[in-house]
Every structure is written in C-alpha cells, then in structure tokens.
Amino acid sequence: MTNKDKALALINTFATGDTDAAKNLLAEGYIQHNLAYGTGRDAFLGSVTYLASAPVKTTVNNIRAFEDGDKVFLQTVYNFAGAGEQVAFDIFRFDSNGKIAEHWDNLAAKAEPNPSGRTQIDGTMEKELVNAEETRKIVSAFVGDVLRGEHPEKLTSYFDGDTYIQHNTGIADGLSGLGAALEALGKQGIQMIYDQTYQVLADGNYGLAVSEGSFGGAHTSYYDLFRVENGKIVEHWDVMETIADKSTWQNQNGKF
Structure with missing residues (x-):
C-alpha cells in the first residue's frame, strides 16, 4: 500500500468500524490535532468503535487525494453517525516505519452552491505532473503577499486577468467576485485576517496552505487548496473552522 492508500484506508474505518485495520495503520504514539478528540492510537480506535455502534451509519466520500x-x-465529505455532511481537509504524517503518526484537519458543514453555482468540492479533478516545488513556491508567495497582506499590491500578478474559479461558499468567480465579497464584509465590519501559515503542501499543480488567523474576531483555522496553471492561480477550495475555546480541548497538541 502507498501512503495515500493507507490514509484512505484509515478514514474508511469510520464507515466500516474495522478497529483491527485502524490499529495496523496507526503508530502507537499517534498525535492528534483535532481538538475534539483525545490523542494516541487508543483514542482513535475508541472513536471508530463509537461510530460503529451508532444507530446511523457513518459515510466517507473522498473527493481528492494528494x-x-x-x-x-x-x-x-464525512457524515458522522448521521450528524450532517461535513467537508474536510485531512493531513496525515507518516513515520519511518510507514505508520500514520500525526493528523491535522479542518471541517465545515456542507453548504449550498456559491454565487457562481459552484460547490465546496466540485471542479477540476485532473492533476498535472508538474514540479510540486514550483507550485509550493507560488502558493506560499500568494498566501504571504495577499492573504497575510505583506504585499497586497502584488494581487493581480498571481492571476490571469479575471480567470479564477472559486469554491468558497460565499464568493463568486474571478478577482471581481473576491473583491465584491471583501467589500461586502468590510461594510459589515467583518475582517478576515491571516496571521501565520504553518504548512504549505504540494502535489503536482495543487497546493494546500494551513494558516491561523481570525474571521469576524473569532480565532480561525484556514485550509486553502489552490490549483496552479501556467504559473498562475486558477482555482480555489477552502475550509474555514472556528478554533474551539481551549477549555474544551480533548488534547493539548494544539490545532497546528
């Protein structure tokens, strides 16, 4: 099994209830960054057992894997024990023995299509076999210059005119759609702030950035997936999650 196969097999144990499979895939010292769950392999196995015992079966529908x-x-897209569909990004780190040793994620409720009729998960499926380091470089620079606001004057340089396919639930396509959405938020006194970026992962022409900031004053985790084409950003998916108050955390590993 490739690492990608192993990660997919692990998330499918939420649907199958196969604790033996999960145990074989996980490192004993598994580190959990989802703050709603305990850390360690046994805590993960407990979640699989709990979901298997629920009256409504959990469903797992992977859309893209990198x-x-x-x-x-x-x-x-998950639906845990019938609680409602959630769109998620998961990151799994593998140790030198090929075991899953660490996990980060961001989840948000599945929403209606955005103003351009696009959903959180549709869009381009194909991956170009280009240099991932070039993709990482472009995505990292965009996140710093534009999202963290270090060089906002460079915004248009990252795009081919108004060509920009947008899957954010509240924003229409194009730089024009992004501008209109930010203007509307500004009129409501809502600020979307990116303070720090912790990871930028890349595979082919796709790059995922993991950042911390605030939205409307609430402590927020941002996961942004970008598709790059001919050196320009052409498509974007994201999941924003409000970070729970520390008093409710089930582990002390932190969100990032």
Whole structure:
C-alpha cells in the first residue's frame, strides 16, 4: 500500500468500524490535532468503535487525494453517525516505519452552491505532473503577499486577468467576485485576517496552505487548496473552522 492508500484506508474505518485495520495503520504514539478528540492510537480506535455502534451509519466520500513527502492530504465529505455532511481537509504524517503518526484537519458543514453555482468540492479533478516545488513556491508567495497582506499590491500578478474559479461558499468567480465579497464584509465590519501559515503542501499543480488567523474576531483555522496553471492561480477550495475555546480541548497538541 502507498501512503495515500493507507490514509484512505484509515478514514474508511469510520464507515466500516474495522478497529483491527485502524490499529495496523496507526503508530502507537499517534498525535492528534483535532481538538475534539483525545490523542494516541487508543483514542482513535475508541472513536471508530463509537461510530460503529451508532444507530446511523457513518459515510466517507473522498473527493481528492494528494501526497507530499511523508504527508498525505485529502479532501473528503464525512457524515458522522448521521450528524450532517461535513467537508474536510485531512493531513496525515507518516513515520519511518510507514505508520500514520500525526493528523491535522479542518471541517465545515456542507453548504449550498456559491454565487457562481459552484460547490465546496466540485471542479477540476485532473492533476498535472508538474514540479510540486514550483507550485509550493507560488502558493506560499500568494498566501504571504495577499492573504497575510505583506504585499497586497502584488494581487493581480498571481492571476490571469479575471480567470479564477472559486469554491468558497460565499464568493463568486474571478478577482471581481473576491473583491465584491471583501467589500461586502468590510461594510459589515467583518475582517478576515491571516496571521501565520504553518504548512504549505504540494502535489503536482495543487497546493494546500494551513494558516491561523481570525474571521469576524473569532480565532480561525484556514485550509486553502489552490490549483496552479501556467504559473498562475486558477482555482480555489477552502475550509474555514472556528478554533474551539481551549477549555474544551480533548488534547493539548494544539490545532497546528
């Protein structure tokens, strides 16, 4: 099994309830960054057992899967025990023994199509076999210059005119759609702030950036997936999640 196969097999144990499979895939010292769950392999196995016992079966629908060195990153739709569909990005780190040793994620409720009629998960599926380091470089620079606001005057240089396919639930296509959405937020006194970026993973012409900031004053985790074409950003998917108050955390590993 490739690392990608292993990551997909692990998330499918939520649907199958196969704790033996999960145990074989996980490192004993598994580090969990989803703050709603305990850390360690046994805590993960407990979650699989709990979901298997629920009256409504959990469903797992992977949309896209990528690999970058010792990490795999996935875009998936979950419905945990009938609680409602959630769109998620998962990141798994593998140790030198090929075991899954660490996990980060961001989840948000599945929403209606955005103003351009696009959903959180549709769009281009094909991956170009280009240099991932070039993709990482472009995505890292865009996140710093534009999202963190270090060089906002460079915004238009990252795009081919108004060509920009947008899957954010509240924003229409194009730089024009992005501008209109930010203007509307500004009128409501809502600020979308990116303070720090922790990871930029890349596979072919796709790059995922993991950042911390705030949205409307709420402590927020941002996962942004970009597709790059001919050196320009052409498509974007994201999941924003409000970070729970520390008093509710089930582990102390932190979100990032």
